[in-house]
Amino acid sequence: MSGDGKKDILAKDGAAGVAARPSSTGEIDNFIAQTRSVPAGMARSGRGQLIFALDATMSRQPAWDMAQTVQGRMFEAAAARGGLDVQLVYFRGFGECRASRFVAGGEGLAALMSKISVRGGETPIGKVLAHTREEAQAGPVGALIYIGDAMEENADRLCQQAGELALLGVKAFMFHEGDDLVARQCFQEIARITGGAYAAFDASAPGRLASLLAAAAAYASGGRAALADQARKGDAAAQLLLTQMRAGSQSP
Numbered sequence: 001m002s003g004d005g006k007k008d009i010l011a012k013d014g015a016a017g018v019a020a021r022p023s024s025t026g027e028i029d030n031f032i033a034q035t036r037s038v039p040a041g042m043a044r045s046g047r048g049q050l051i052f053a054l055d056a057t058m059s060r061q062p063a064w065d066m067a068q069t070v071q072g073r074m075f076e077a078a079a080a081r082g083g084l085d086v087q088l089v090y091f092r093g094f095g096e097c098r099a100s101r102f103v104a105g106g107e108g109l110a111a112l113m114s115k116i117s118v119r120g121g122e123t124p125i126g127k128v129l130a131h132t133r134e135e136a137q138a139g140p141v142g143a144l145i146y147i148g149d150a151m152e153e154n155a156d157r158l159c160q161q162a163g164e165l166a167l168l169g170v171k172a173f174m175f176h177e178g179d180d181l182v183a184r185q186c187f188q189e190i191a192r193i194t195g196g197a198y199a200a201f202d203a204s205a206p207g208r209l210a211s212l213l214a215a216a217a218a219y220a221s222g223g224r225a226a227l228a229d230q231a232r233k234g235d236a237a238a239q240l241l242l243t244q245m246r247a248g249s250q251s252p
Helices: 026-036 058-081 109-113 125-138 155-167 181-194 206-232 236-249
Strands: 048-055 084-092 096-099 143-148 171-177 197-201
Touching: 048 058, 048 125, 048 206, 058 206, 084 109, 084 125, 084 206, 096 125, 125 143, 125 155, 143 181, 143 206, 155 181, 171 181, 171 206, 181 197, 181 236, 197 206, 197 236, 206 236
Parallel strands: 048 084, 048 143, 143 171, 171 197
Antiparallel strands: 084 096
């Protein structure tokens, strides 16, 4: 971490490092600095921990405004549930991958989302998985939610990293925008290996993504019992995720 509390997830092969260059978006830097200045004892409260990671590269530009609004609602839902701390991770540009500290109920993260704009660049999913592993080694992380539309890395390497998350008890909920076949296959495998779930969504139907995010947040805050409770109430997204998680647990 740098002296002002900012943190980039930079290193090759997923290791974390100090920012090599500041972001040009001062408000984002300031918010991340503030969240990372929270004492560790407050950040690791013993409540449910959710890492929310998203692809903010240029390929998501057509649907970004819609997704940004819907993703912001997830933080509001998390706050309403209580007992859930949320960390925002996003990547964009070339080498920029940023993380906030865990904050209660995602407080302030919805506002941060509104300040993030997409930039052209690569999709370093491996950095997100490595960062999640490091956080899980520091303290329990109940779930990783990832939203993206592409995969440009070695799938075997990503699956190996998914296995490391599985050993730490982290479920990955991989939400796929679009219809890229390579991304779909890789996202499905990451979800299967970790015991999480995969779902695709269409930018023309924002309600589906909102429901998926709410269901995943329910799992992160209350475990499988909370997800099952939502499914019993007729929540189709919760039922979808629960069914996949059950199927994954029965896989050889």
